[in-house]
Amino acid sequence: MSRPRLTFHYFHLMPWPDLPPDFDEKYDSAWVTLPNSIYDPEKGHALYNRYFDELERADKLGWDSVCVNEHHQNAYGTMPSPNIMAAVLTQRIKRARIGIIGNALPLHDDPLRVAEEIAMLDVISGGRIISGFVRGTGMEYFSYNINPTLSRERMNEAHDLIIQAWTRPGPFSFEGEHYNYRYVNIWPRPLQKPHPPIWMPGTASLETIDFAAAHRYPYMTVFMPMEQRKRAYELYRRLAEEKYGYEAQPEQLAFCVPIAIAETDDLAMKEGERYMMWLFQKAMKVPTEFFMPPGYMSLRSIRAAIENRASFGFANTTFKELVEQGVVIAGSPATVIEKLSYYTEVLHAGMLVTGGCTDGMPDYLVLKHQEMMAREVMPYFRQQELPPEPRPAEIHSEPH
Amino acid sequence: MTEADRAGGRIERTIEVQGIATHLFEAGPPTAPPLLYLHGTHLGNLWLDYHRLLAQRFHLFAPDIPGFGLSERPDWMHDMSDYVLYFRDLMAALSLERVALVGHSLGGWMAAEIAVWYPERVSRLVLSNAAGLRVKGVPMADIFALSPQRLLETCFENLMAAAPLIPREINTDYFVRLYAERTTLAALAWNPHYDPRLARRLQRLNCPTLIIWGARDRLIPAAYGEEWQRLIPGAQLVMLEGTGHMPMFEVCEQWVAHVSAFLQESQPQEVKPS
Numbered sequence: 001m002s003r004p005r006l007t008f009h010y011f012h013l014m015p016w017p018d019l020p021p022d023f024d025e026k027y028d029s030a031w032v033t034l035p036n037s038i039y040d041p042e043k044g045h046a047l048y049n050r051y052f053d054e055l056e057r058a059d060k061l062g063w064d065s066v067c068v069n070e071h072h073q074n075a076y077g078t079m080p081s082p083n084i085m086a087a088v089l090t091q092r093i094k095r096a097r098i099g100i101i102g103n104a105l106p107l108h109d110d111p112l113r114v115a116e117e118i119a120m121l122d123v124i125s126g127g128r129i130i131s132g133f134v135r136g137t138g139m140e141y142f143s144y145n146i147n148p149t150l151s152r153e154r155m156n157e158a159h160d161l162i163i164q165a166w167t168r169p170g171p172f173s174f175e176g177e178h179y180n181y182r183y184v185n186i187w188p189r190p191l192q193k194p195h196p197p198i199w200m201p202g203t204a205s206l207e208t209i210d211f212a213a214a215h216r217y218p219y220m221t222v223f224m225p226m227e228q229r230k231r232a233y234e235l236y237r238r239l240a241e242e243k244y245g246y247e248a249q250p251e252q253l254a255f256c257v258p259i260a261i262a263e264t265d266d267l268a269m270k271e272g273e274r275y276m277m278w279l280f281q282k283a284m285k286v287p288t289e290f291f292m293p294p295g296y297m298s299l300r301s302i303r304a305a306i307e308n309r310a311s312f313g314f315a316n317t318t319f320k321e322l323v324e325q326g327v328v329i330a331g332s333p334a335t336v337i338e339k340l341s342y343y344t345e346v347l348h349a350g351m352l353v354t355g356g357c358t359d360g361m362p363d364y365l366v367l368k369h370q371e372m373m374a375r376e377v378m379p380y381f382r383q384q385e386l387p388p389e390p391r392p393a394e395i396h397s398e399p400h
Numbered sequence: 401m402t403e404a405d406r407a408g409g410r411i412e413r414t415i416e417v418q419g420i421a422t423h424l425f426e427a428g429p430p431t432a433p434p435l436l437y438l439h440g441t442h443l444g445n446l447w448l449d450y451h452r453l454l455a456q457r458f459h460l461f462a463p464d465i466p467g468f469g470l471s472e473r474p475d476w477m478h479d480m481s482d483y484v485l486y487f488r489d490l491m492a493a494l495s496l497e498r499v500a501l502v503g504h505s506l507g508g509w510m511a512a513e514i515a516v517w518y519p520e521r522v523s524r525l526v527l528s529n530a531a532g533l534r535v536k537g538v539p540m541a542d543i544f545a546l547s548p549q550r551l552l553e554t555c556f557e558n559l560m561a562a563a564p565l566i567p568r569e570i571n572t573d574y575f576v577r578l579y580a581e582r583t584t585l586a587a588l589a590w591n592p593h594y595d596p597r598l599a600r601r602l603q604r605l606n607c608p609t610l611i612i613w614g615a616r617d618r619l620i621p622a623a624y625g626e627e628w629q630r631l632i633p634g635a636q637l638v639m640l641e642g643t644g645h646m647p648m649f650e651v652c653e654q655w656v657a658h659v660s661a662f663l664q665e666s667q668p669q670e671v672k673p674s
Contacts, residue, residue, distance in 0.1 A: 032545075142545065147590040149478065149583055289545050294582035294590075302579050306572050 003251065005344050006381035008373070009099060010058035011067040011256060012356035013077040014051045014085070015283055018043060023282060030285045031074040031139040044078070052092055054357060054366055059096040061374035065130060067099035067353065069201075072107075072136075073143040076283035083117040090125040098125055101199050101220065101353070102132025106151045107144045111158035111179055112186065115165040119190040127191035132199040132220075133159055135208070139290045149295025152207060154178050166195040199254065205301045206235065213239040216246070220254035220353060223284075226326025228308065229255060233347055250350025250386065255343055259354045260330040261372045271365065272330040273319040278359030280314040280322065333376035344381065410447065410455070414470075417490045420477075423470035424463035428455035433523075434496050435663065437462045438487075440505025440529075441543070441585045442578070444469020448564055450648040453656040454502075457664065461494055465507065467584025478587035480595065484513050491521060500663050502526040504648065505620070506585060509595075512628075515609075516601045525609040526659050527628055529617050529645050534594040538623040544586060548578060554618050555645040562649065602631040609635040610662040612655065614643035636662065 016039055020026070027034055055066040068085040071077035079085050082100045089098045098121070103114050122129040135155050141148040157176045161184070164174065170185030190196055201220040202208040212219040213236050221229040233253050240248040258279070260272030297305065314322060322328045329339045343349045355373070357366045410427040425447055428435075435458035439446070444464035454460050466486065467473030477486070487510065491499060501522050503511030508530025515522040531540070541554055556562045567574050609632045613625030622639060629637040638658050643650040 141590075145591045147586060149587045149590065287545070287547065289547055292579075293544060294579060294586040297579075299576055299580055303572060303576050306575055 003350075003386040004382050005250070005350065005384045005386055006340060007064040007251070007351050008062075008378055008381075009065045009067050009254075009351060009353045010055065010063040010096075010355040010370075011069075011099070011101070011353045012051055012055055013069070013071075013279075013283075013358065014048065014079050014356075015279070015358050016044070016047075016075040016078050017278060017358060017360040019075060019282055028285070028287055029139075029290060030076055030283050031137075032142045032290055034073075034075055036073070038075070039078075048078075050363065051357070052088060054363075054370070055089060056092045057367065057370055058355060059093045061370055062378060063096055063355075063374070065097035065099045066093055067101050067130070067132075069101050069132070070104045070107075070134070070136065072140050074139065074283075076279075083114075083121060086121050086129065087124070090121060090128075093125075093128075097128045097130050099130035099199070100132055101130065101201055102134040104134050104136030104140060105158035105162075106154035107136045107140055107146050108158070111161050112165060112181060112184065114158070115162040116186050118162075118196060119166065119186055119188050122190040122192055122196050123188045127196075129190075129192070129196040130199060131196040132201060133162075134201055135205075135296075137203075137291070138293045138296045139286060141293045141296060142290055147295070148293040150178065151296050152298070156211070163195065166190050201254075201256065202232070205297055206304065207298060207301065209235050210239055210243075212236065212252075213248070214244055216240075216244075216252065218252045218254050218351060220256055220351070222256045223258075223280075223314075223327060229326065230347065231308075233349060248348075250344065250348050253347065253349035254351035254353055255347075255349050256353040257326075258328045258358075259336060259369075259373070260328065261333060261336050261369055261377070263332060265331045265335055268330040268332060268335070269319070269323070272323070272328065275357075275359050275361040275365070276322075276328060277319055280317065280327075283358070285315060333372055336373075336377055337380050340377070340381070350386075415490075415493055417493050418486055420466050420471060420474060420486070422463050422466065422490065424461060425451065426459075426461050427451070428457070428459045430459055432457060432459045433500060433663070434459045434461065434494075435500045435502060436487075436491070436494075436496065438465060438501070438503040438507030438511050439468070440507050441468065442565070442581055443504070443507075444471065444581075446564065448649075449652045450656055453652065454660070457660050458500070461496070461499075463490060465510070467587075468581050473584050473587075480510070480513055480588060483510055483588070484517050487514050488518055488521070497521070498523045500524045500526070502528070502659060502663075503530060504528045505645065506531055506589070508532065509589075512598065512602065512605075513595075515605050515607065516598070519604060519606055522607050524663055525605065525607050525632075526612060526662065527609070528612045528647065528655070528659075529614060529620055530611075530624070530628060531589065531593070531620055532595055532598055533624055533627050533631070534592075534596060534599070535621075535623050535627050538621050540593065540621070540624075541619045543619065544582065544590070556650065557614070557616055557642065557644045558650050561646065564649075599627075599631050602628075603633065605632050608662070608665070610638065610659065611635055612638045612647065612658055613640065614645055614647040614650070615639045615641050616644040619645040 058066050068082045070082040072080050086098050086100050118131045135151050157178050165184050165186045171183045174181045174184050199218045200212040201222050219236050221232050237248045260268045262268035323330050414421050414423050464471040501511040508527040509532030515525050552562050611625050611628045615622050629635045640647050647655040
């Protein structure tokens with residue numbers, strides 16, 4: 001079977017855009033400490049359902065998947081339990097895959113619950129689940145009070161447990177440093193074989209790229225300048241080739257990039273500036289201490305992050321600069337195709353993760369964006385297909 | 401012993417303890433009573449006035465706790481019990497049969513734990529602005545949420561006294577070292593940031609104990625000093641006015657005078673465990 005040059009994944013953060021007018025002066029963070037009195041459940045009810053409608057439209061318009069994720073105690077994304085969102089989507093989304101990108105494994109003391117829930121969702125959805133695994137942002141280690149120095153170990157161990165729970169006949173025992181079960185024997189088992197596809201979104205940690213490359217999991221770069229994305233893909237490709245002995249394929253390299261699309265470049269720039277800056281200037285407002293709790297990153301990664309001036313927020317960056325740096329894409333369909341072609345042709349990255357309204361963008365504009373992407377951008381990439389690629393062998397960790 | 405530097409009566413050396421290259425300062429008359437000083441977070445590899453003054457009366461040992469200063473923390477070391485065993489071996493390596501223990505902040509928590517587990521090794525105990533306890537309704541500041549600047553502002557009442565802690569150059573190495581030290585603190589004290597079992601165990605202490613505190617401490621409020629005194633049989637409490645979390649920096653002579661007077665009391669009163 002031939003493969004599309006680029007697949008399209010509609011990703012929603014489900015943010016809380018309704019911040020008080022004095023947010024900039026009064027609050028130093030949209031995470032952890034932003035008072036939850038700002039959240040209005042009545043409005044939240046309408047907002048959740050509006051967001052679900054938006055994802056449903058993406059399905060009807062032909063996106064390959066709709067995606068949700070996990071964040072806690074913040075205005076950036078109001079989905080503390082992504083599996084609940086995915087459960088709703090199994091009933092609303094009739095065709096596309098449903099991506100949970102992802103469950104923040106180290107935050108949970110019982111990863112077996114994640115294995116069970118993903119298996120349930122996979123069975124309910126008829127095998128349409130994509131299961132992302134993440135560590136969660138640094139902020140979440142404050143919100144859940146999980147020791148960030150154990151983040152990596154818990155991530156790796158929880159991953160091993162979940163993969164085994166999905167693939168090894170139960171019951172069996174699992175004896176780890178952090179997780180220990182006498183009986184692993186999940187009911188139901190996932191429908192997809194050997195298990196739902198796994199994605200790994202990442203921001204800056206070198207270890208995550210290595211882990212993804214080792215397991216041949218797609219690695220997704222999130223909100224970062226093109227230079228940083230290039231470095232991440234180069235590292236993935238190099239590790240794949242030199243350390244793990246295979247050639248990385250386009251469907252292993254995903255990029256999460258917000259896109260403002262309109263009839264002309266000028267209009268796209270105007271709309272993007274009006275509706276996207278909320279995400280970068282307010283929703284991502286976080287003190288460094290919350291973003292990089294001690295031990296969350298290895299010393300090697302923290303040094304690289306400081307030297308590359310990596311940051312979560314883009315508080316002092318203009319929209320024009322975000323476009324120039326490749327953090328976001330803005331333009332007419334022709335411009336968007338040209339920019340996406342850079343990813344497919346030059347970087348050989350084959351999965352676009354984008355979409356999702358932020359900052360209370362009016363729904364007719366969201367619809368326009370969805371339709372232009374579906375009708376004027378997707379067909380271009382779907383006409384050009386890649387030759388079939390043999391399925392890479394699954395490598396699993398040793399049983400514990 | 402890899403290195404010895406006899407400058408100003410002070411020996412600086414590195415000894416192996418549990419395979420950990422431990423950097424330490426040693427000073428004072430070898431015949432004087434031994435004193436083991438355990439520093440707080442970010443306060444390793446320092447030789448300041450309070451060290452000098454203590455070394456006038458005591459045989460002072462001031463090691464860098466693994467993960468701070470020049471002593472590296474191996475990955476396997478991430479629990480208070482690892483540190484208690486480490487210090488037990490450090491004392492053996494230094495031939496310290498029985499020692500006066502003085503601990504500040506995180507070092508105070510460690511000193512209290514050592515005294516709980518090895519009471520026969522501790523002649524007298526001084527806890528200054530010590531972490532380790534929980535006082536319900538009086539939360540400690542969240543040190544992990546504070547920037548380096550805010551941390552200094554929270555710890556010091558008089559920022560001039562923080563001069564020895566300001567690096568000559570603020571560069572990537574400085575931030576990486578700070579991050580590494582915070583990582584050690586997080587390994588020990590992210591969650592919980594106290595030991596819920598310690599309060600009960602403190603009844604076991606049977607050595608004379610001094611609790612000394614800066615009344616204005618905004619990191620670990622004075623109520624914690626009162627709690628230590630309440631929980632440790634026979635403990636004395638000295639509350640120093642006009643200073644906060646860093647009394648040995650801000651009111652150095654006063655702090656040393658209290659500590660020295662307590663340690664030099666001629667007849668140590670044996671306190672019966674209750």
